[in-house]
Amino acid sequence: MGQIKRIHEMLQSGAITCTELTQKYLTEIENSNKELNAYITVTPDVALAQAKAVDEKLARGEEIGLLEGIPMTLKDNISTKGILTSCASKILTGYKPIYDATVYELLQKEGVVMLGKTNMDEFAMGSSCETSYYGGAKNPHNTDHVSGGSSGGVASAVGGNLAVYGLGSDTGGSIRQPASFCGIVGLKPTYGAVSRYGLIAYASSFDQIGPITHDVEDAAIVFDAIAKYDDRDSTSRGSEPTLPTLHDEIKGMKIGIANQYLNGVREDVKAAVLEAAKSYEEMGAEIVYFDLPELEFALPCYYILAMAEASSNLGRYDGIRYGYKAEHYIGTHDMICRTRSEGFGKEVRRRILMGTYVLSAGYYDAYYKKAVNLRGAIVEAFDRAFEKVDVILAPTAPVTAFKNGYLFGEETDQLEQYLSDICTVPVNTAGLPAVSIPCGEDSEGLPIGMQIIGKKFDEKTILNLAYKYEEKEDKFKETKWGVKL
C-alpha cells in the first residue's frame, strides 16, 4: 500500500488526528530543516488551520478523501495567496501573490494540508538546487551531496520525510532528476496535462507541474487530482485518470531502449537500468533496442529555446511593482538596471543574456529558428519511435547526486551542468510524460533513478509500468530524517 493510502487510513480510523499528524511534520521540519534546507518558508498557521478543518470533518463522522489531511509542500515557484513565493530569488524578496495557482486551488478543494514552500534553483535554472538565493537543499541520503534540481527542496523534503508529497515543476528535468537523486518518485506530466496558471514561468513551452512522491501509487493519486483542464491556461487540457489501471498486467508491453540514451552514462547507472529491463522481461514485457539519433540535438535545442523564453519571461522583474528594488539609483532606467543586476543570481543572468542573444536581430535565424525546426524533428522522431514501442526506458540522469559545490567548482566546465540534463530534456522538448523511479544505488549508497517515457497523455501506461516494477523490486530506501509513522 502506498504512503498516502496508509496515512489516509490512519486518519479515517482515528489512529491519529490530522492536527497531531501535521504537528509531527512541523516539529520534524523545525528539527531537520537547518541541515536539509528543504524549506524556504514554513507555514504552520496555514497547515494547522487546514488540519483543523479535516479533524472537524472526521469528528462529524464524515468520510474524507484520499488527499484530505495529507501534509504536503509546494515548490516555491507555485503561487500561493498571501505566502511568500520567491522562486528562490533575491529579486522576489517579499513577493506575496494575490492569487492561488490552479494546482493549489484544486488541492485545497481536496482538503490539503500545506506545510510550506520548498527550495529550488533560482527561477528553476539549475540541476543541483545550488543556484538558490537561500542556499541549496541537501540530499537526505547524504548531506554532502546535493538534492538535485531544480525542484531540490521538494525532493529533499519528500525523501527526508518532511512532507508526504510535494508538487514540483519540470522544464528540463527538474522533477525527475532530483527525485532520482533523492531515491523517490517524480512524474513529469505531458505538456498541457496540468494547468500552469500560477506557476512562475521559466520557459513557458516546456514548464509543467507534477508530483514528487514516496511511491508510484502516491504519484498516481496526486496526478489524478491535478490533471484537470483549466480555462485560465489555453495550453491545458487535462489527462485521463491513472489510478484505475495502475495494477494492470504488463505482459506483452513493448519497452524501448534507445541506444543513444545510454551514451555517456556512468557504468553503474547503466547497469542498474539494464537490470530493470531484465526485471520487466521477467514480467512478460518485451525489450526493444532501437536508435534515436535526434537525441543528440535535444540538449542544444532545449537550451536555446528555454533561454529565449526565459529572457522574455523574466523581463517583468524591474522593481516597479513588487519584489526587490535597488536602494540607490538615478532615474528609472538606472533603477531597472541595478534592480536586475543585484536581484538576479549569476546563472539566471547568464541565461537571460544568452536568451536575449539568440533572439536578437541577426542571430535569430542562426539560433532560435533552427532550434524551433530541430524541436519539430525531435517530436517526429519520438512519434516514430512510439509506433514501435509502448514506452521508452532510460536513465533519469547520467550520474548520481553530485557532491555539494561540484557543479560550480573551479575545475568544472560550465557545460557539465548543462550536460547533466542530457537524459531529461528530450522529454520536455517533445512535451512527453515521464516518471522517474528508484532502480538501485551506487557504491556510496546514493540512489540511482530510471525514467519511463510515454506517449502524449498516456500517463496511465507509464505509471502502470512503474507500479509493477516497484511492486516487484521496491528499491525505495528510508533515510534517517523526518517523520516515521
Added chain:
Amino acid sequence: MKYELVAGFETHVELSTETKIFCSCTTAFGGDPNTHCCPVCIGLPGTLPKLNEKVVEYAIMAGLATNCEIAGIAKMDRKNYCYPDLPKAYQISQYDKPLCQHGYIRLSNGRKIRILRIHIEEDAGKLIHNHGDTYVDYNRGGVPLIEIVTEPDFRSIDEAKEYVERLQQTMRWIGISDCRMQEGSMRCDVNISVRPEGSEKLGTRTEIKNMNSITNIAKAMEYEYERQCELIESGGAVVQETLRYDDATGTTSSMRSKEDAHDYRYFREPDLVTIAVPRERVNEIEARLPELPGQKFTRYTQTFEIPEKDAAQLTKYRSIAEYFDQAIEGLKSPKTASNFIIGQIFRRLETEADKEAFDVRTTAKQLNEMCRLLEAGKLKNNLAKKTLEQMLDTGKPVTEFISESDMAGLDENTLTEYCQNAINAMPAAVADYKGGKEKALMAILGNVMKQSRGRADAAAVTAKLKELIG
C-alpha cells in the same frame, strides 16, 4: 524642383469589446488609476493570457470592411521591450501571421489605398507625471487594439485626411470602436518621405507620432513635407528617425534615431495556442456585417439618383443611413425623403455628435407615412414642409395635421365634374393642348386644383383630363 509627398499610415484603433483582450477586466475609459486591473493584465508572475474571442471577431469585421483577406490560421507573438507602462516587458501582438492582410480603402478621387495588414494586440498602461514623480496607471493595459498598416500610397494631405475620416466612419459604422482621437481610442502614426516629381524611387522616410486630431495630422504632415523639401533643396539629406509632433509649436522633433531603434526580439507567444479561423466563421461574420457606407453611397447615387453630395451626408453615420433606408420603404421617389432629411431635419441637428446620435422626434416610419401621402397626392406639396415641422416639433404622426377630407381625396364623380368644369371654362387652353402644346394642360390642371382647394391628386387629374379631352 517640385517634390511629391509619399506617406503611409499605421493606425491603432481601440476595440470597444466589454472586456480586455486577455482577461475579463472592463475596458471602460477612465476610472481611478489601477482599478480596472487584475493579476493577468498587470502581468503578475505565473499568470497566463486567455484570448478574448470577441477581439478576433471584431478584427475580422474590420478586415472585411476594408476588403482584406482573412487568414485561416493566425498566431500571437511577443514583442519584447522594457518600459514601465508594459508590466510583462513584452506586448502580446502579431508579427508574421496577422489576422487580416491585403485590403484597401477607395478614396473619392478613385485612388485605392492598399492595406498591408491588420493585426490584434494589447494596449499598454499610461505614465502619469506628477510633481517630479512618475506613476503608472495600468487601467488601459490589456485593452484590445487593432493596428491597421497601409502601403505608402498617399500622395497628398487631403488623401490622408480623407483616409482617416473614412477609417473612423467605417470602424464606428460596424460598431467595433468609437475611434475618439482625443481620448486615444484612435491613434495615427504617419511615415512620410518626399521625392522629385516623376521619380519612382522612395525617399528616406521619417515617422511622426503623437497626433491627436485630423487637423494635427494635416499640420504635422505639412510641416514635415516642407521640412524635408527644404532640407533636400539646401543640399542636406533626410535622416530616418522617429519624430514627435508638438501641437503647441506646430513642429516635429526627434524622439529616436534609426540606431536607437528597438530590437523587439519577436517570437511566438508560447502561452497561447494557434488561432484557427475556419472559412465558415468568416462567412458567418460577413453575413452579419451591415451594408457599409461605400455600398450605401453607390446604391443611393446610382439606383436612387441622389446627388453625390447628399448621398455623402446620408452615409456619414450609420444612424442617418438606417433612418433614411427605413423612411424610403415603398416610396416611388426616395429623393423626396432625402430632401426632407438633409433640408429640414439636419437643421435641427447642430453638432456632429447630434447628427451621429440622430435623435429626432419624428420616426423614420412617420416620415415614410408622410412621404407616401405626399406621393399619393393626399398631402399637398406646399403643405408638406409646414406639416413636417409640426411633426418634428411634436413627434405626432402626419395624420394629426391633415383633415379627413384631405385624407379621403376626391371621389370619382367630383373629379370628373371639376375636370369637365375646367374644360368648359378654358376652351383656348384645350385647343392649344389639342394643337400639341403639352404645357397647356398645366393651366387646366391648375383650374381643377383651385376648384378642389388643393385636395385633388395631380396625377389623377392629368389622367382624367387626357381622357376627357381625348
